[in-house]
Amino acid sequence: MLDQLITELRLMSKFWSQFVKNLDPYIPGEQPQGEIRLKLNTNENPYSPAPAVIEEIQNHGADRINLYPDPESNILRSTIATYHDVDISNVFVGNGSDEILAFIFYGFFKNKKNLLFPNITYSFYPVYAKLFDISYQQIPLNNDFEIDLSLYHNEDSAVIFPNPNAPTGIPIPGKKIEDFLQDNPLSIIIVDEAYVDFGTDSSVNLVKKYKNLVVTRSMSKSRSLAGLRVGYAIGDTTLIDGLIRIKNSFNSYPLDRIAQKASVTSFQEDNYFKETCKKIIETRNRFIKALENLQFSVLPSGGNFIFTQPPSPLSANTIYSQLRDIGILVRYFNQPEKLKNFLRITIGTDQQMDLFIDELKKIINQ
Ligand SMILES: Cc1ncc(COP(=O)(O)O)c(C=O)c1O
The missing domain is CATH 3.40.640.10 (Type I PLP-dependent aspartate aminotransferase-like (Major domain))
Structure with missing residues (x-):
């Protein structure tokens, strides 16, 4: 009975102060727990950290953990x-x-x-x-x-x-x-x-x-x-x-x-770090060219992602949803107004970006 009351009160946000009610929290990009074909929505690195970093975690992660x-x-x-x-x-x-x-x-x-x-x-x-x-x-x-x-x-x-x-x-x-x-x-x-x-x-x-x-x-x-x-x-x-x-x-x-x-x-592991950054920059530059060949306009990028606008009459929102339906996640911001026809796409490996372009072509040509 008491448990039920507590749950009900929680549901009613009874204990929230006015301040909490007025908060407008940040909405992080989706982190699906199941398998996804291509995750290009939160600007993560497609490469794993240097092998020595993994070894350190695996071999010494539990040292003195008490x-x-x-x-x-x-x-x-x-x-x-x-x-x-x-x-x-x-x-x-x-x-x-x-x-x-x-x-x-x-x-x-x-x-x-x-x-x-x-x-x-x-x-x-x-x-x-x-x-x-x-x-x-x-x-x-x-x-x-x-x-x-x-x-x-x-x-x-x-x-x-x-x-x-x-x-x-x-x-x-x-x-x-x-x-x-x-x-x-x-x-x-x-x-x-x-x-x-x-x-x-x-x-x-x-x-x-x-x-x-x-x-x-x-x-x-x-x-x-x-x-x-x-x-x-x-x-x-x-x-x-x-x-x-x-x-x-x-x-x-x-x-x-x-x-x-x-x-x-x-x-x-500085060499590994520099090599992976270089690979991502190269992939980004190739990917921008591939998008431009499809008449997308792409803003200049100094990051591991690009911001792109499809040619009219294609809509960013529709492309985002169609990609999502086939297990490809990118980021779409439905506000402010100025961003409504853009997609933000994280740079993955060459292979991932080639797959992305293949799937995008299918969507555009359907
Ligand atoms: C511009 C910018 N600053 C900071 C962060 C936060 O990064 P983190 O908390 O993972 O170090 C992000 C994450 O997406 C970002 O886009």
Whole structure:
């Protein structure tokens, strides 16, 4: 009886505060649990991590698993510091870059007068802003779907954008970011480099010069570790200390032992990492040509995905559904209006993308 009452109350969301009722949570891309022919919807890497990373997990994943992990992830942070030629005090690690972005919103953007980000961008940004009750302004992309940094100039503001942008994939050249940093010394600037390893200029080398810059990185895409949930940020020591203060007020152990060890090994296997990134870039360029041969228009991409519009009268939504019916997942955003005729397609292996093109041709010609 009591159980039934509790269930009923839950169903009625009786205990939700008004705040929870008003939340508008992020909707992640579908993660089907069964077999799927082609999963090209959440920008994962088609290649497995380096064999040494798998070996580390298989052979040492259970070592000392009865003990809490290092709360500071010191070995991993110092490995990342060496890799990027910065000090360990410039490195923060988190449970996916999503967690780090959440800490950044709370720690650096709360109570800022002007938080600016693009109107078409990673859709978690407005979700975090609402979660932490942060007001923000979204700056429109230009007619070519590019981020125009000249529109973000503001005294004492906060700016966040991905490079390359998502879901468009369009990269911003490093020189433009440096010019922007030079013009905006009083604002905190966050560059979200989740996809940077696929041919986009990184801003990590600017962190030493610009104390107001934080760069976030993900191990989920280029390092094939989406299932492990590891991200990191590089920034000035004081900014990193701010993030550490938030982490230690929320969860002291965001990275488990396995995640810390496997990530260290991933950085040691640099040749494998570079080779897989190169393969994906090559496949992406081939795939773009194949789509263009079918009269699709494709935005320039510096990521492991492309954003494409079918030729009229074909509709992106219909193609998305027809692909789905035959077990091929891509991402379709039904809003905002400007994106309604686009598909975002993750780059898989050559073989996968060839299969995709074959199936797409069948759909178009039916
Ligand atoms: C632009 C952007 N930033 C950050 C993330 C988060 O990545 P993760 O939490 O897996 O590191 C994503 C994931 O899709 C993304 O698209």
